[in-house]
Amino acid sequence: MDNEAPDPLIFAATLLAVARDGAARKTDRTRARLLAALARELGSGLTRHDLKVAEVTRTAGLAHGTFYRYFPDMPAAVETLIEEFSHFVQMHLVAARTGTETDSRERVKAATLVFARLFRRNAGLMRCLIGLAAEETAFARAYRRLNRDWYGRVAGAIARDREDGRPSEEHLPAAYALGGMIDEFLAQIYLRREPALAHLANDEERIAGILTDLWCFGAYGGKG
Template identity: 25%
Template sequence: MNPAKPDSPRRSARGEAARQRLMDAAVRVLDRVGFHQMRIKDVTHEAGVATGLFYHYFKDLRQLVDEVLDAHIAEFEAVDVIEREVSKGDWFNRLRAHYEICVRVHAEHPGIMRCIAQFSADDPVFRERWKRSFNRRLDLLVEVFPYVFPDCRLSTPEVELLVHGLSGVGKELMAEYYIDRDPVLRQVELSQEAMAEWLAALLYRGLFACNPPAEQLRHAQQILTIRRN
């Protein structure tokens, strides 16, 4: 990725506002078309500024989009912010909080997630950046695993394998539901809150081999009935 140079001159409040306007416009354009169809004039038109202003802040589209993606990746990594209202030991709401941000970005900015997938396929450097970010979040669960499951006999590599396997819960579904808008899946109309709860409940069941606490469910109560006697 190509973040702006740290020694770039300090910008005025007006300059920062113009720069942010371009970044916000880029998100809206990406939500309509892919990165490879995106043009600088599309962004400046969306932002309502002259095309020449673009080059005051970004050298090219790739730098602009890199910074937009960095900002969204930082949101995924802001664990303290994501979990600020979650009580210690409340694993279902912890999982739900992380799914809420994932669902929100997929639902409100499908172009961002589409662009992440495109860059991951085309750019080895970006692919490694995204992989590190994803693994950093998984490592938080790997680190506490022995304390959550003190009787577990899995080795650390086996725990990592398990956590990575379970981490895929919902990834393909969110892509098909929000980005591809699969008509079969879209027959089930779920709010963002409901989707996050469904996915958190599924991951909770896979991780803890039991249902989440019934009193914490607001949308996914049907999942409690999926069991064998």
């Protein structure tokens, strides 16, 4: 088991890979250990209000005082983690769309499948992003930045597919509405654990298929 490659869609595993990289600077490795421990604590079901420096450093295998060499307090550490996680999610979504055929449905399904997998594997971090999106904090800014960049690309794709002469900005409301649909559906499954959707929790392909059908109907009028 120890020799198995880490899941590249689990952000904590990505951080641990940095922490174990002998070629990286010691300060970078230690910082990554702290952030990975923080991600694991959030993944265990704790909220950001429940987090304790002592528990995070214990999970990381570091002295208590080490935490304060990198972060002034726990909120700052969590903000840093969420900021980096936002970029991690965006990177995977862009890669999923870039690596597919030009057919719109295939692009949508590839990105939706990756997002469902990211959501499931990083549910604790997604809870932070979604739950705090309305607050005027670094959490919210990171989430809105992620959304703006992503939905701008989506609106551009809708404009190109429809070829109706309307600028991509006019398709932004549809992009936001469809994105909100996906966020809410995945939150029902992986955060609120809605019993009526429990049978889908282990079937990411089916989840992606359902959401892709709805997305293509709303964005492209059923084409794709």
